Amino acid sequence: MNAVAYLRCSTAQQDYTRQKANLDVIAREKNWTLKRTFAEKISGSVKADDRKEFKNLLAYVKVNGIKMVMVSEISRLGRRVVDVLNQIETLHENGIALYVQQFGMASLDRDGKENPTVKLLMQMMSIGAEMENNMRKERQRQGVALAKANGKYQGRTRGSIASPEKTLAKYWDVVNLLKSSKLSLNQISKITGRSPNTVRKVKDLM
Incomplete structure (x- = not known):
């Protein structure tokens, strides 16, 4: 071919x-x-x-x-x-x-x-890529606004733990595949590039 x-x-x-x-x-x-x-x-x-x-x-x-x-x-x-x-x-x-x-x-x-499986994955990952791009732009915009207001940017405190809601939002791609497919955790890990432990953590939080 x-x-x-x-x-x-x-x-x-x-x-x-x-x-x-x-x-x-x-x-x-x-x-x-x-x-x-x-x-x-x-x-x-x-x-x-x-x-x-x-x-x-x-x-x-x-x-x-x-x-x-x-x-x-x-x-x-x-x-x-x-x-x-x-x-x-x-x-x-x-x-x-x-x-x-x-x-x-x-x-x-x-x-x-x-x-059909690939079609579903393509649709979900395309949507996710656009969402991630938009969120990155929004974070950059907010960061600039915050820097202008305070003269510096205070990031997340080292050692702090993200809430379940923030964790699920961060790993939207894993959440989507867990909800809408019958793929194994290892398959989801391979497709999304997330570690198996991260996929398991997300599954436990859902």
Whole structure:
């Protein structure tokens, strides 16, 4: 099967060497022919249609018999839910599946039908990525306002314990998967990148 990889970092200081190395290994293990790798350093908040390399990828896969686009995480496609889902739909309309290393699964099965488990995971993680991005911006805004008001920022006291509500809000991705899937704790840990102990802690708090 012919495949391509899409790598993205948000800033010039970041590096996508690890993304490429991991996807190269997966392609070899699955006996996929990795025809090209498209990589760019640009914020995930920028729409895919405005990203040069992603546009090049779409143009390439449509005319070169590509059946699989590989990414390390769903957030590499972007951090806006509608944008991510639109790009996945565009791939599917052309009979092209999306393989997400984060899930270890592809969005289409061998018959070209949508994998319902992957679809659910993609929707949830895309929503989560957008929420996380928005919360980060809000925290930055509040931090600037607080710094201007007080001349300094007082963070969380060392050794303090977060409330159950804050813990559940922090690990929203784990909460969503625990509520809406039948995945094991180890699978959830692998998908979210959270430690098994963290997943267990969240489960106990729910």
